[in-house]
Amino acid sequence: MTNPLRVGNCSGFYGDRLSAMREMLDGGDLDVLTGDYLAELTMLILGRDRMRDTELGYARTFVRQLEDSLGTALERGVRIVSNAGGLNPRGCADAVREVARGLGLDVTVAVVEGDDLTERSEELGLGKVLAANAYLGAFGIAEACRSGADVVITGRVTDASVVVGPAIDRFGWGTTDYDQIAGAMAAGHIIECGTQATGGNFAFFNRADGWLDDLARPGFPIAEIHEDGSFVITKHDGTGGFVTVDTVLSQLLYEVQGARYAGPDAVLRLDSLRLEQEGPDRVLVSGAEGEAPPPQLKVSCTSLGGFRNELTFVLTGLDIDDKAAFVRRQVEDALAVRPAELDWTLSRTDHEDPDTQERAAARLTLVARDPDEKTVGRALSGAAVEMALATYPGCFLTAPPSGGTAYGVFKPGYVDQGVPRHIAVLDDGSTVRIPAPPQTQPLEPTTDDAPVFPEDFGDTVRRPLGTIAGARSGDKGGNANVGVWVHSEDEFRWLDSFLTVEKLQELLPETAPLRVERTRLPNLRAINFVVEGLLGEGVAYAARFDAQAKALGEWLRARVVDLPTRFDQEGTNR
Structure with a gap:
């Protein structure tokens, strides 16, 4: 459990805080600095960029950040790993090399590619699209790290892969080390959205002393990953925001589909995770259980x-x-x-x-x-x-x-794991082919085996659900998710029996005609709902005024319910 891999994040989306890379490098020790620049809407933006100019198609703000920070990263031995390559990772790598030449720096840049299936989209049954990109896994990134690259640039990989890849390289995990990979997947998922893990977009944002000052400019998160796959979420000393079990759990529930969180390299069982406040701004996440990945990869199809x-x-x-x-x-x-x-x-x-x-x-x-x-x-x-x-x-x-x-x-598609030609392109131009996983298994849905509690919770009072419950919501294509959590076992027993699919549809009438899936996460005292088709054909389609369902959870928290009186005072003071 010594010598963990310290992985920081400096971007949660294309347009995030431009100074974050500099802040993370100056703020303290890191081994790796990652940045997530891609989302479903971003793929459309980059696709239109590439239509206008074939040399574009990558996140140009990433290159601007390196103009200011590349020298510091090289001096401190911090490897930078990012999916900023978007639809043109080699073009992004060339732009980084040009920046290095202009600064008089010697840099090695590796690229991970093979995700782009656009030219084969009709042949693969994905239709005629503007862009079709498979969500690749982390072993190509690990190979690039193994080559000694200072900067690793990918196309469309899963958001967590930019964290999982360096961990595979550091600890030598194999393709069937599912528990360890699943742990790193959880770490990547938590820090991928930047300050959402350190108090940003947090349901209970105003229930801490000094919150207005603390949250005005939250720091970006860090994952300290251990060889067994456990990790600590923290941030640099002296930065804003806070890292608590609540802020970490809130991000853990963001944009998840069920208890099985699928990736190209493993499936993380979210219901296996345990969170513990280890100290100020330090949350230990342990117990990750992993399973073999599914036989197919998800493909982002944008048209x-x-x-x-x-x-x-x-x-x-x-x-x-x-x-x-x-x-x-x-x-x-x-x-x-x-x-x-x-x-x-x-x-x-x-x-x-x-x-x-x-x-x-x-x-x-x-x-x-x-x-x-x-x-x-x-x-x-x-x-x-x-x-x-x-x-x-x-x-x-x-x-x-x-x-x-x-x-x-946006529409999701699926192809067999072996369809993309997943390769790592090293700085000297040589390539390493990344084989498909040796083992796969179909992704089975988890059942909602909610118990029926005969418990009488006593007198009730009319209060907003958010008096005691936090929530985080988001989008996955045309679907929306909302994860709801509470703080005690007693509250969870009530929430579990109260917040059924039928009750959710009653509280959020917009969801009533739609299919809703419910997943219990007792370890986390949480329930997750997936509302199918709420967002039409994705964020760019703009089916509703909150096109990404960012505030769906806050709407749910605002609904007035019959709350057991014994929880009311506890929730108000929390």
């Missing part, structure tokens, strides 16, 4: 779905429903060609006896989609403008009408 336009009408004062019906009828009657999709949403943000005009206002939003840009562009905007003086009283829009804009569609 252009058509064109989209959005108009928001402000409805003020009395007769809101009639005003909404009036303008809806006028706009639809004025359209010579009806778009393929017309979605109207009325948000009743108005208040009775309003003391400001804004509190008197509701919002009616129209979203139109069509393969033809003109149908949702000038034609739709023109219809809205022409009836501006002939419609409901007080009509105005939140923004001037505009033309249609292209939108993307």
Whole structure:
């Protein structure tokens, strides 16, 4: 348990804090510094970049960060591992070498590639797409590290792989060391989103003394990984934010699908993990159990779905429903060609006896989609403008009408593990082929064997669920997840019996017509829900105003429920 691998993170998405790489290198000791720049929406952005210029397709902010920090990383012996290569990892590597030449530095750069299946997408049954990228595993990264590379750049790998790969290299894990790999997967999953592990986007953000100062600029997380796969999540001394069992658990539940967290190299059993506060800003995560990976890899399939336009009408004062019906009828009657999709949403943000005009206002939003840009562009905007003086009283829009804009569609695909030509391209140009895993097994869903508790929890009081429960939610393609947790065994027994699929659909009516999967995680005192199809065809499709379901959990926490009185005071003071 000595000499752990200290892996820091400096990016949770394309657009994260630009100074984070410098802050992490200056803040204390590290062995490896990772950065996650890719997401489903990012793949669309990079795909459109590459359409305009074939030399692009990678995260350019990563290169800008290295202009400031590469010399420090080399001086301190910190290896940098990142998926910033996106759709063009060799182009990104060339840009890094150019930066090094300009700084007078000698750097070795390795690339991991083979994820790009775009040219073979139709042959593989993935359809005609803008980009098709398989989620590769960590052994290519491990091979690149083994070669002594200072910087390792990948294309589409799983988010956790940039952490797992260096751990495989350090500890010499083999392809069937599933428990150890699963532990490193958990570490990678926790730090991949940067400051979400150190207090960012945290449900109980305002229940700690000095929270306003502590969380104004949280530090980025570090995972200290041990040879047995256990690890400690921490951060550099003197940085903002905090690392507690709660903040780590919150991130652990982010964007997960069930108790089995699948990766290309292993499957992590989330229900095996145990979290313990080891000290200030130090959380020990242990007990990881791993299983053989599934026989297929997930593929990110991104395509252009058509064109989209959005108009928001402000409805003020009395007769809101009639005003909404009036303008809806006028706009639809004025359209010579009806778009393929017309979605109207009325948000009743108005208040009775309003003391400001804004509190008197509701919002009616129209979203139109069509393969033809003109149908949702000038034609739709023109219809809205022409009836501006002939419609409901007080009509105005939140923004001037505009033309249609292209939108993307994300769909997951699957291919056999051996289909991608997974290779590590070393600094001298030589390549190492990474074979498919020697063992696989089908990914079996875990059953929701929720017990029926005869326990009487006593008197109740009407309180928001968030009085005692934390939540974290996010997106996976068109699905949304929301993980809910509490702090004591007593609270979990109540939550487990109370928060069924039916109760969730009652509390969040938007989910009622959709399929919802529920997974119990008793070790974590948590329950995870996956709501299928809530987000349409992915974030770029923008099926709802919270297109990535980031606040779905906060909506759930705000719902008022019959909370056992004995929990009420505990939760308020927590």
